[in-house]
Structures are given as structure tokens and as C-alpha cells.
Amino acid sequence: MTKPDFEKEKERAALHAVGMVSDGMWVGLGSGSTIAYAVRALGERVACGLDIQAVPTSRKTRELAASVGIPLRDLPDATHLDLTIDGADECDPRLDLIKGGGGALLHEKIVASASRRLVIIVDSRKPVPRLLHAFPLPVEVIPLAIGVVSFRLRALGAGVTLRRLPDGTPFVTDEGNRILDLTFVEPPEPTELARSLEAIPGLVEHGLFLGMTSTLVIGRNSGADVEIRGSAGVGEVCS
């Protein structure tokens, strides 16, 4: 059996999602390696005359989008968006997600929550039967609350790890916060966990995106290019 080409899957999912963008839209741009394919493809459509405004969710995405000529707006300028394209670390059959592997979950959730449609693009490794059984759940915490929040998270049954860079220093988010990665020996029900996390002062946001996804696009290697879950919808493609 040939090995799956996950980069090809990411690219196929990204191309499909970019086909859903049409003239006049305000488009949210997520973060991560899968989104990079979407940003480059969107840049090609902009070069062909597509007229959009894009709101990036991280410094990295902003830099890439600017480099391919996508017109950009800042998040404070946005009131609502037509469509957001983003990646995910895990997605379950209800299209609920874990996000934040790249540490951009706060901006990603604000943009997703303001979007009429959230289109999630993934490769075939991301769909799972249940969330919280494999990928650690990222939460964003203000630096001075790290001790207090970690204590409360452990009381919820979580294993807590401060995310660090390869040089050992703590990872710092675009908002100057820290990321704690949570693991569970006995994974809780995501909705209940989300409620508990939202009640902890100093915990700014968590990576559970529940009930937000409109469309999940899974890139495939063989057969059809993509598998669609949720609502479909394809716009014009630049040739």
C-alpha cells in the first residue's frame, strides 16, 4: 500500500475551501500548515481579480497573506465575516474540534465566532471518533495566573504542561499569554469540560470549538480529492 501524502491532502482540502470564496466577502484566515496552502491559493485568485478583505488570525498568517497580495484588515476593524477557513488538530463526527496546536486559538475563536460560515480543512489524520483521547487540549492563560489556573486544572483531572519552545523558554502567544496543554487519563465530556474551563478566571480561552463548524473538508489521496462533512457550497474557481 502506498503511504498517504498528507501534504497533498492538505493542499486538496485547501483548494476546495478557497473555491467557496466569492467577490465582496470578508474572509477569516486561520493559522497553521494547512492554512498556508489556502492562503497561497487565495492569493492566486486575488491576482485573478477576486475582490475580498481578509482578517488573519496570527502574525504568521498575516505575513504570508501580505506576501501573496491578499488585501488585509485588522481584527478590530471587523464586526462580522462571511466565511472563515481554518485548520484543526482533531475533529469528531459532530464536527466539534480541538484547535490551538499552533497557539493561535484566541484569535481563531474570535474570528470563527464572528463568521457566518466556518470551513475547516484537514488531512486524513485529523478525524477521530472522540475528542480529548489523543491530542492535548491547549488553553491560553495570562502569565500571572499560571500557578492558580494550573492548580484548578489539576483539580479537574487534567495533566498540565506549560508549552515551551525548543530552546526551553515558554511559548508566548500573539497576545503575550502562555499556553498550557492538557491531557486526561479519563477524558471528560467536551461540553462539560468547556463549561468548567470558562469558569476559571485567568484562563483566557480554550481550544474546544464546539458547534461552530459549518463544513469540514478532509483532503484525500485517492478517489475523490476531498470528503465533505456538514454543509457543502462551492464558488467559482479562477483558471
Ligand SMILES: O=C(CO)[C@H](O)[C@H](O)COP(=O)(O)O
Ligand atoms: O489551531 C491551529 C493553530 O492554533 C491550527 O489550525 C491547527 O494546529 C492545525 O495546524 P496544521 O494545519 O499545521 O496541522
